[in-house]
Amino acid sequence: MAQPVYDHYFFDESAYNTHDGGYVPLVVAKAPATPLKIPALCQPDQETATDAWYTLEAQKGESQLLPGAKTQTWGYNAPLLGQTLAFPVGKHIHVTLKNALDELTTFHWHGLTVSGPYVDGGCHAPVYPGESKHIDFTLDQPAATTWLHAHPCPSTAEQVWHGLAAMVIVHDQHEASLPLPHTYGVDDIPLILQDRRFHADNQWDYHADYDPDGVQGPTAMINGTINPVFAVTTQKLRLRLLDGANRREWRLHFSDDLAFTQIAGDSSLLPKPVRMTRLMLTCAERAEIVVDFKNYHAGDTVTLFSDDVPLVQFQIHDYTPDTTVLPDQLLAIQAPVVKPDTPVRKIVMSGMDETVAIDGKKFNMQRIDATQAVGLAQYWDVTNTNDMANGMVHPFHVHGTEFLVISRNGQAPYPNEHGYKDTVGVNPGETVRLLVRFDLPGVYMYHCHIIEHEDGGMMAQIQTYEPGKPLPTYHLMDMTTLTNAFAKERGVDPKTMWMPGMDSYMKMGMKM
Numbered sequence: 001m002a003q004p005v006y007d008h009y010f011f012d013e014s015a016y017n018t019h020d021g022g023y024v025p026l027v028v029a030k031a032p033a034t035p036l037k038i039p040a041l042c043q044p045d046q047e048t049a050t051d052a053w054y055t056l057e058a059q060k061g062e063s064q065l066l067p068g069a070k071t072q073t074w075g076y077n078a079p080l081l082g083q084t085l086a087f088p089v090g091k092h093i094h095v096t097l098k099n100a101l102d103e104l105t106t107f108h109w110h111g112l113t114v115s116g117p118y119v120d121g122g123c124h125a126p127v128y129p130g131e132s133k134h135i136d137f138t139l140d141q142p143a144a145t146t147w148l149h150a151h152p153c154p155s156t157a158e159q160v161w162h163g164l165a166a167m168v169i170v171h172d173q174h175e176a177s178l179p180l181p182h183t184y185g186v187d188d189i190p191l192i193l194q195d196r197r198f199h200a201d202n203q204w205d206y207h208a209d210y211d212p213d214g215v216q217g218p219t220a221m222i223n224g225t226i227n228p229v230f231a232v233t234t235q236k237l238r239l240r241l242l243d244g245a246n247r248r249e250w251r252l253h254f255s256d257d258l259a260f261t262q263i264a265g266d267s268s269l270l271p272k273p274v275r276m277t278r279l280m281l282t283c284a285e286r287a288e289i290v291v292d293f294k295n296y297h298a299g300d301t302v303t304l305f306s307d308d309v310p311l312v313q314f315q316i317h318d319y320t321p322d323t324t325v326l327p328d329q330l331l332a333i334q335a336p337v338v339k340p341d342t343p344v345r346k347i348v349m350s351g352m353d354e355t356v357a358i359d360g361k362k363f364n365m366q367r368i369d370a371t372q373a374v375g376l377a378q379y380w381d382v383t384n385t386n387d388m389a390n391g392m393v394h395p396f397h398v399h400g401t402e403f404l405v406i407s408r409n410g411q412a413p414y415p416n417e418h419g420y421k422d423t424v425g426v427n428p429g430e431t432v433r434l435l436v437r438f439d440l441p442g443v444y445m446y447h448c449h450i451i452e453h454e455d456g457g458m459m460a461q462i463q464t465y466e467p468g469k470p471l472p473t474y475h476l477m478d479m480t481t482l483t484n485a486f487a488k489e490r491g492v493d494p495k496t497m498w499m500p501g502m503d504s505y506m507k508m509g510m511k512m
């Protein structure tokens with residue numbers, strides 16, 4: 001039977017961020033076409049058959065993004081964004097985390113199943129300026145496109161805006177055995193989708209652009225490139241798409257309505273490839289797609305758009321014909337069994353602007369909001385109480401696990417969300433049922449991934465535990481310690497320091 005080709009975005013159109021008064025439409029930047037930057041692969045300092053050692057430095061730099069002045073930017077082992085990390089499952093990974101910034105940061109592995117709260121790198125794992133920390137982990141999860149970003153509450157959004165985000169590719173033998181494009185930088189290409197506003201002298205100004213519903217800019221920036229062009233030298237390209245924007249959703253499609261095939265979501269391959277001409281990503285979501293240029297010839301150009309704004313131009317060069325066929329089955333998924341007496345966890349995301357909350361509360365670093373036994377499969381019903389007439393898609397993210405999407409308002413999930421995920425867009429008025437299981441004990445955050453909502457308190461945390469074993473105690477950070485550290489590093493009085501996430505609490509008369 002011929003595969004259907006889906007030609008719509010699946011999401012409720014009324015919930016697109018274009019609906020909100022603060023929406024900033026994309027416009028094409030006045031800048032020349034520039035070769036797409038491909039982040040270098042981060043090389044291990046040392047490697048054996050069983051272990052690999054890496055050093056990651058959060059650093060300041062400057063980047064030529066537009067003609068004229070360079071832009072002050074931040075990155076990991078790079079002036080902007082970061083080198084791409086590639087970790088094989090089963091290998092013991094050691095990472096030295098160095099902070100060469102002027103302020104504290106954390107290194108969060110978004111999509112990796114690593115122990116929380118320290119290795120995971122949320123707010124409880126600060127690395128202070130000039131200091132280093134060592135972490136190590138061994139991955140046991142499917143091949144996936146994941147990422148690394150800063151997560152120091154409540155300044156995650158500003159640090160990601162400065163550029164602290166990098167792609168992390170997880171490899172396994174199954175994925176390597178499939179007839180997919182596998183050559184990084186040639187036919188296996190990262191595409192980190194972000195948006196920025198350039199102010200005087202080509203600088204970014206997070207404070208000036210601040211919007212508690214998420215900061216946006218009118219200029220699309222792909223892998224830290226404005227108006228990128230990519231030279232296609234193979235018939236097929238695998239694009240690893242990451243919505244690395246603070247708030248923007250991307251509604252992706254190609255010129256000529258070129259159909260493409262989604263092969264993977266956030267945290268794994270899809271069980272089966274899905275053919276489509278339209279793909280929407282919400283914040284922090286990933287998708288891997290395979291694009292086949294067989295109907296194009298050297299000299300042709302194929303353009304990737306979001307809405308009607310071009311993002312990347314693919315310039316077709318001569319290529320060797322590729323007759324490989326994608327398998328009908330990509331990944332066998334065995335959903336864990338939920339015992340009938342396991343209660344359903346209910347989670348409510350509410351509000352917009354400063355009123356955002358989870359279960360009616362704003363995040364408190366010292367409060368454990370929920371517990372779940374390691375290995376227990378549990379349904380989580382995640383509701384977005386924004387109304388259809390005036391609301392937003394809230395992308396719901398859980399640290400330290402890969403979940404399955406079971407249903408949306410009792411109906412089947414979208415065709416392209418049958419793989420493992422860690423972030424799911426929840427439409428206004430919708431309840432999305434997830435199947436969540438943790439494999440490691442620890443403390444893990446769950447939150448909206450519109451990063452300003454997260455900083456504004458739309459976040460909570462769960463402690464996972466091994467039944468029958470004594471509960472470990474974790475040193476949890478607190479807002480006073482972090483705020484005082486930021487104030488000292490910035491040389492300002494903590495009482496007058498501008499920290500927008502905290503504004504959200506104060507306007508609501510709440511404390512962090």
Ligand SMILES: [Cu+2]
Pocket residue numbers: 356393394395448449450453458
């Ligand atoms: Cu949100």
